[in-house]
Amino acid sequence: MQKGDLKFILIGLLPALSFIFPFTFYPIAYAAYVSSLRYDLKYPEEIAFAGFDNYIEVLTSYYMADSTVATVTFVVITVPLLVLISLGLALLLSQNFRGVGFLQWLVLVPWAVPLVVSGAIWKWIFDANYGIFNAFLKSLGLIDSYVPWLNLRWPALLVLVVAFLWVQLPLPTLLFLAGMQSIPAELYEAATIDGAKGWAKFKTITLTWLRPFMLIVAVYSTLMAIWTFDLVYVITAGGPGNFTAVISYYTWSEMFTFLNFGRASALAFLVVLVSIALIIAYFRALRVGRIRLRA
Amino acid sequence: MKKSKDSKKIEKSETPDLLKSNISRRRAISKAGAVAIGAVASAVVAGSGGYLFGLSQAGPGRVETITKTVTQTVTGTVTQPPVGKVEVTWGIWSWGVELVQDNAEKFNAWNDDVSIKVVDYGLDTFFSGISAAYTAGNPPTIHYSTPDVTYIYQQNGWAIDMEQYFPEIRRYLDDIFPGFRSGFINPDTGLMSGLAYYGGAQPFMYNKRHLDEAGIGQPPRTWEELEEQARTIKRKGINDDPIGIWYGSWGFVEVGIYDFMLGMAEGDPGPYMWDEDLNPIFNDKGSALFRSLRWQLDMIHKEKLASTKGVLYDEAQAVNAFGSGAHTFFWMPDYDLAFANTPPSKEAGNLRMGINPGTGKVSAIYRSYLVSKATADKGPRHLEAAWRVMQFVGGRTRNGKPDFENGEYFVCRRLNNEKGVGPIYISMWEDPKYADIRESIKSWVDPEIKKQVLFNTYDFFNDPRMTTWWSEWWGYWQAGVARPAIHDLILGNAGTSDDDILRVLNRIAEEWNKKKKESKTGK
Numbered sequence: 001m002q003k004g005d006l007k008f009i010l011i012g013l014l015p016a017l018s019f020i021f022p023f024t025f026y027p028i029a030y031a032a033y034v035s036s037l038r039y040d041l042k043y044p045e046e047i048a049f050a051g052f053d054n055y056i057e058v059l060t061s062y063y064m065a066d067s068t069v070a071t072v073t074f075v076v077i078t079v080p081l082l083v084l085i086s087l088g089l090a091l092l093l094s095q096n097f098r099g100v101g102f103l104q105w106l107v108l109v110p111w112a113v114p115l116v117v118s119g120a121i122w123k124w125i126f127d128a129n130y131g132i133f134n135a136f137l138k139s140l141g142l143i144d145s146y147v148p149w150l151n152l153r154w155p156a157l158l159v160l161v162v163a164f165l166w167v168q169l170p171l172p173t174l175l176f177l178a179g180m181q182s183i184p185a186e187l188y189e190a191a192t193i194d195g196a197k198g199w200a201k202f203k204t205i206t207l208t209w210l211r212p213f214m215l216i217v218a219v220y221s222t223l224m225a226i227w228t229f230d231l232v233y234v235i236t237a238g239g240p241g242n243f244t245a246v247i248s249y250y251t252w253s254e255m256f257t258f259l260n261f262g263r264a265s266a267l268a269f270l271v272v273l274v275s276i277a278l279i280i281a282y283f284r285a286l287r288v289g290r291i292r293l294r295a
Numbered sequence: 296m297k298k299s300k301d302s303k304k305i306e307k308s309e310t311p312d313l314l315k316s317n318i319s320r321r322r323a324i325s326k327a328g329a330v331a332i333g334a335v336a337s338a339v340v341a342g343s344g345g346y347l348f349g350l351s352q353a354g355p356g357r358v359e360t361i362t363k364t365v366t367q368t369v370t371g372t373v374t375q376p377p378v379g380k381v382e383v384t385w386g387i388w389s390w391g392v393e394l395v396q397d398n399a400e401k402f403n404a405w406n407d408d409v410s411i412k413v414v415d416y417g418l419d420t421f422f423s424g425i426s427a428a429y430t431a432g433n434p435p436t437i438h439y440s441t442p443d444v445t446y447i448y449q450q451n452g453w454a455i456d457m458e459q460y461f462p463e464i465r466r467y468l469d470d471i472f473p474g475f476r477s478g479f480i481n482p483d484t485g486l487m488s489g490l491a492y493y494g495g496a497q498p499f500m501y502n503k504r505h506l507d508e509a510g511i512g513q514p515p516r517t518w519e520e521l522e523e524q525a526r527t528i529k530r531k532g533i534n535d536d537p538i539g540i541w542y543g544s545w546g547f548v549e550v551g552i553y554d555f556m557l558g559m560a561e562g563d564p565g566p567y568m569w570d571e572d573l574n575p576i577f578n579d580k581g582s583a584l585f586r587s588l589r590w591q592l593d594m595i596h597k598e599k600l601a602s603t604k605g606v607l608y609d610e611a612q613a614v615n616a617f618g619s620g621a622h623t624f625f626w627m628p629d630y631d632l633a634f635a636n637t638p639p640s641k642e643a644g645n646l647r648m649g650i651n652p653g654t655g656k657v658s659a660i661y662r663s664y665l666v667s668k669a670t671a672d673k674g675p676r677h678l679e680a681a682w683r684v685m686q687f688v689g690g691r692t693r694n695g696k697p698d699f700e701n702g703e704y705f706v707c708r709r710l711n712n713e714k715g716v717g718p719i720y721i722s723m724w725e726d727p728k729y730a731d732i733r734e735s736i737k738s739w740v741d742p743e744i745k746k747q748v749l750f751n752t753y754d755f756f757n758d759p760r761m762t763t764w765w766s767e768w769w770g771y772w773q774a775g776v777a778r779p780a781i782h783d784l785i786l787g788n789a790g791t792s793d794d795d796i797l798r799v800l801n802r803i804a805e806e807w808n809k810k811k812k813e814s815k816t817g818k
Contacts, residue, residue: 044430128604148604241783
């Protein structure tokens, strides 16, 4: 690279960095700083350096074990489902059949609905007094009286999973679809000539080609699952008991209920560290190395 | 620190300086005027001297300068330029915003020298928003407050006791229902902090249609009667889930915990959670909390007269559930009955407010106005403006001007008549000039019963043995250990035997003691 190139690159990056620095890097750096402070908004006069105290406090808090289990359970269930379903949907939408355009449009609908509204919709669907799900089951004679699904541990978690999948499906589906549409037709033709059948073509051409996309979708899904808050807040509020109280829910609680900014920042940073570790693990597992989306 | 209501009050001899400066304000202005006139006179003399001196030393340019200076000074001092309006920022949460704006506009039209600017801090974000504003040194002049956080504002020195500056505020105290009065007194100083936004209760309610269909003439007066009536209603197929208990959202504390403890706590040890040294006593089989949980678990899991649905209710769902006939007996804020018992609610006209079974006591719900310390720091003009606004929104005024003797509770009346949010002032329920208050609520509640309920409310927020005023308390209890643990108990996930209840309560007590040790204010 020549000296002039670097100058050109820096000038080119300037517009983007002028936003990223004040609105992304600075808040992250400030949060890191706050996580090292005893920063309780209820006692603003007593803000002081606390080293790693906040980290120790959140790691030994009464909620850490339960919320870690809740978060891991949620991630382990949702991420594979999201990858598989979006891949399946993309496969369907990449076919040529009548109405595919309408289906492609339909897939995008959840994207247009704000997360809180989506949460409210799913909460109403499973409402214990007038939920349509209960009405449906009762009309089929499967239940005698309405069931408070969100008061039952696994059903409540399942409702969250369904709501999460509904909300998050559009982007991974579009990514996979874009990936599939970028596969050169010649590859499939050559494979057909070589006598490859449907599954073999899918496995060796489609999946191989989509590996970088799969990495992006996996990373995206994992991060979204780890940081899911809106749906939990609206649908279960962490319940029943604290069965669905994922870590992001307690990050919010530390910040806005307990007003303890130091502990909230520490908790958020711990999750960021875990997220980074997971992303590295994904890169290694899928052996993608540097992502190149162009052939 | 042990908080008690008999905290030392500020003696009259300790009248604050600011108050003194208020009383002598006119004298101070006169003195300032005299000083200014003296200064002008000096300037005129000096100017004349200068003029004469300049005349002998230089040309006409200097003459022009001196003349201008003297003229400006004289004009400015003698006519006293009009002082600008004092802006009072009114911090609210997002409820009834149109009415708030309209009230502010009315006040502004009636007052030339003070103007209200409404600042909305959101609903769920109100506490964090106000706290952040205080921390940033930019709090509103006057704002709503809830009893769970009022003490935090006071303890941090963020909010002031208005009685310190305006002793006449004390006249309002006798007009407040006895069960609420402690909520307006700063427990550390014994002084009144502010006036009331509104007040009410979480009373017992029932569906009269269900009772009529079951052939029950009177609502229950004891918990045994309530159980019996619920059994009859269920047996006759009128309602499958007659006892509805709101455990979700903030209903968990104020209804699920305190309404039942207050109603059931007859005799020793009373409805208390902690002893005088703030040691937990709720983790005992004789405690009010244990007894109320025992009764509730029996109703849900043994008798099947109640369900766990209430765990899921937020306030809107609670209103919808009772309004749609999902339950026969229910407890929720009194103003919510205005929505549940009027069209298009399914059970409109069938719902009644009643007296809580057992002791009759129910938990109080009230909101107050606080004035920020920053306002006092700005000086007497700002403080007086805040006091005028406080009297307008929570006291007696006439045409927007304070008038305790002959004025009316203008904003409180509008809140009641237009929003169903009841006044906390006894005179508004008894004085014939407020007949419209009773008339306006007749369509959804019997005013006489509501008045009785208000006399039966208990301010559990300000009894240290029921609610310690630690800053950590609210978050800890609401969203921390207690709520998920008791929810698990209610749902049957933690077992339903006496030992199971005790195990859960012991765990909460253990966490409580830990929190107490960490607390900066709970010692």
